[in-house]
Structures are given as structure tokens and as C-alpha cells.
Amino acid sequence: MNKELIATNLRNHHLKVTPQRLKIVESLNTFGHLNIDMLYQEVKEAYPNVSLATVYKNIAIMTENGLLEEVKVPESKSVFEIRKEPHLHLHCSECGKIEDFSFDTEQIRAHAEAVSGYSIQSSDIVLRGICPACQKKR
Ligand SMILES: [Zn+2]
Ligand SMILES: [Zn+2]
Incomplete structure (x- = not known):
């Protein structure tokens, strides 16, 4: 840019x-x-x-x-x-890196609303784990 x-x-x-x-x-x-x-x-x-x-x-x-x-x-x-289209995040608990993960969050929202009855307004979904680079260092 x-x-x-x-x-x-x-x-x-x-x-x-x-x-x-x-x-x-x-x-x-x-x-x-x-x-x-x-x-x-x-x-x-x-x-x-x-x-x-x-x-x-x-x-x-x-x-x-x-x-x-x-x-x-x-x-x-x-x-x-x-800001871009809705997506999830991956967070490496070893090196602290945060990456985007493409996923249809609309699916999660619709499912959560149907099951819980909530009107969902926002979400912050962060999946935590160990990134491939840090796994190799172990
Ligand atoms: Zn890492
Ligand atoms: Zn992001």
C-alpha cells in the first residue's frame, strides 16, 4: 500500500x-x-x-x-x-505471534444465535497454540 x-x-x-x-x-x-x-x-x-x-x-x-x-x-x-473481512486469529503462546486465520465467522454467529437465543453483536475469537516454527524448535 x-x-x-x-x-x-x-x-x-x-x-x-x-x-x-x-x-x-x-x-x-x-x-x-x-x-x-x-x-x-x-x-x-x-x-x-x-x-x-x-x-x-x-x-x-x-x-x-x-x-x-x-x-x-x-x-x-x-x-x-x-479492518478487513471478519476472520479468526491464531496466537502462538511461545513466540507471541498473532496471525489471521480465514474462517466464515458468520456461520459461528448464526449457530450461536440459533442455539443460545442471543443477538450476537461482536466476537473476538482467538485460537491459542504453538506455531509450526516454535514446534520445530522443541
Ligand atoms: Zn511461535
Ligand atoms: Zn487479523
């Missing part, structure tokens, strides 16, 4: 284009999933005077406006990603 595309993406989500926001989206585009501290480090590298509070505020508004999504990871810090 080049800068122009990222800028368009920001504008499409009613967000002002700032160098910091460009950097946040760029980092997430490169690394997939990053927590607040990691995003802060990325932005700081390019803009050393930036404060954690500012990065935090930027991430919050970008999430509110639907450009980013927060993934709540049990027993670990939330990570952020660029």
Missing part, C-alpha cells in the same frame, strides 16, 4: 491525513498486528518527539472510525490491525 492509497483510505474513513496516521497504517500494513507499544516505537522512529498519548489518541479515533480494528487477545495486550 503506497502513501497515496493510505491517504485515500484515511479520507474515506473521515480521518484527517497526518504523517503519524500514515505511519501507523503503514506499520500495520507491513507487520499485520501490533500492540500500542509496538506502534508507538514505529511512529517514534520516524517522529522522535511524538508522545505515547498522541499515538494512543490517533489509534483510538482510527479504530472508532472503522479504519482499524482492535483484537482482544486473552492474557496479552490487545493488538490492532487494518
Whole structure:
């Protein structure tokens, strides 16, 4: 994703284009999933005077406006990603890596509603295990 595309993406989500926001989206585009501290480090590298509070505020508004999504990871810090079609996450309990896993979450939602009677509004499904690379190291 080049800068122009990222800028368009920001504008499409009613967000002002700032160098910091460009950097946040760029980092997430490169690394997939990053927590607040990691995003802060990325932005700081390019803009050393930036404060954690500012990065935090930027991430919050970008999430509110639907450009980013927060993934709540049990027993670990939330990570952020660029919003895309619904999917599950895999979390390696050894190296801490978080990966996307394509799955039709609509199926789970429909089944849960039918069985439980709940009207499901959201879900954070994280499958935890040991990734292939870490299995090889054992
Ligand atoms: Zn691993
Ligand atoms: Zn994801």
C-alpha cells in the first residue's frame, strides 16, 4: 500500500491525513498486528518527539472510525490491525505471534444465535497454540 492509497483510505474513513496516521497504517500494513507499544516505537522512529498519548489518541479515533480494528487477545495486550473481512486469529503462546486465520465467522454467529437465543453483536475469537516454527524448535 503506497502513501497515496493510505491517504485515500484515511479520507474515506473521515480521518484527517497526518504523517503519524500514515505511519501507523503503514506499520500495520507491513507487520499485520501490533500492540500500542509496538506502534508507538514505529511512529517514534520516524517522529522522535511524538508522545505515547498522541499515538494512543490517533489509534483510538482510527479504530472508532472503522479504519482499524482492535483484537482482544486473552492474557496479552490487545493488538490492532487494518479492518478487513471478519476472520479468526491464531496466537502462538511461545513466540507471541498473532496471525489471521480465514474462517466464515458468520456461520459461528448464526449457530450461536440459533442455539443460545442471543443477538450476537461482536466476537473476538482467538485460537491459542504453538506455531509450526516454535514446534520445530522443541
Ligand atoms: Zn511461535
Ligand atoms: Zn487479523
